[in-house]
Amino acid sequence: MYPPVVLAAKLMFKVLDNRLRVDGTEHIPRTGGAVIACNHVSYLDFIFCGLGAQPAKRLVRFMAKREIFANRIAGPLMRGMRHISVDRSAGKASYDEAVERLRGGEVVGVFPEATISRSFTVKPVKSGAVRMAADAGVPVVPMAVWGTQRLWTKGRPRTLTKRHVPILIRAGEPFRPGAGDDPEERSADLRRRMQALLDGLQAEYPERPASADDRWWLPAHLGGTAPTPEEAAALDS
Template structure:
């Protein structure tokens, strides 16, 4: 398929990050397959994660087709861009259609990106995840590549004002080792394994992050178990049950 929109969007994003001097560090990129289909399963802490997850595949020269809720495609600004980059709309009322489209793309040798937590994690830990990533990989005969990122939430996340012009924010991305689900495997067990892999990567990124909150007000971007004021996973689940902003 023709790639008219995706390359300019990538160039624009990279230019913006250079202007803002976002200290982007991407590691583990050798785990992204250079050819053939693959599912990238990434944690979700920010509205900007699809941009940075996609950049994580750039060293392998792969374009990631993200599965995103249909409402994004309905937006007058974002919709044309999403369609132009050949991302996959997800209608929660008819999820099978988007699942089948993702499997078709994987079998055609494309990389499909998913956020298996489904929504942004308010606790900045890895929430319970859905099984779609491992099931579609098993059906298509491709690997799952776990990925986590950290720092993007400081720019734009749930229940916080956007700070898209904030400069010098470190953003770290790590790509984990791929694994190959098969139709014979237990999808629930594989899903828990994927969550554990994503959580381990995220823990390592948080431990190695070069900045700490400088004031009490800045502790919001650290998870509770690291001394921050972000909701605990239990508190975050209660907030998610009450509202979705």
């Protein structure tokens, strides 16, 4: 089911004239297992993160909360594309499945912040991405997306038919966590890499807010009205 879904998504983006720009794909292994760890600013990020691996001809199997798999529309699609269901109260089974997929040569996609970042900066990341990469003996490829929050993000109405929105996707240089590495230190390194990629995309983004009311999609440190990381953490709690 995966290839037809990819074609449908590309057709939708073409109709809406979403200006997609993908770079850094030379960092995604053409064969063998790998973990793609992406930032999270939109409910649509898994689509664009997956598209980021298309130039490398890889299909990304995403880890997603089981509630999505229970949805009568999204559920059959998620299962058909062989994504991995995650029960947050008992995650060992999904973790083990992800490691098995990685050892089998698949690419597994993870959003290590766990939830959407309201501040549009990279939140503290969970250690699962680097731990599963170390267990499977595969690299971690950091990735960042930007612009997707303008279509659908937490606390804002959906604007899925908004036209001409630039979407930037960038893969960074991979690194390979070792079995003896401190997973917390490696996760902090992953966060720095993801934030550096995101900083670059934000600096290069070809549009600015059209009005003062439109500044909601920019982070506070760039003059936007998105919550600061501290304010976002308070909202999440």
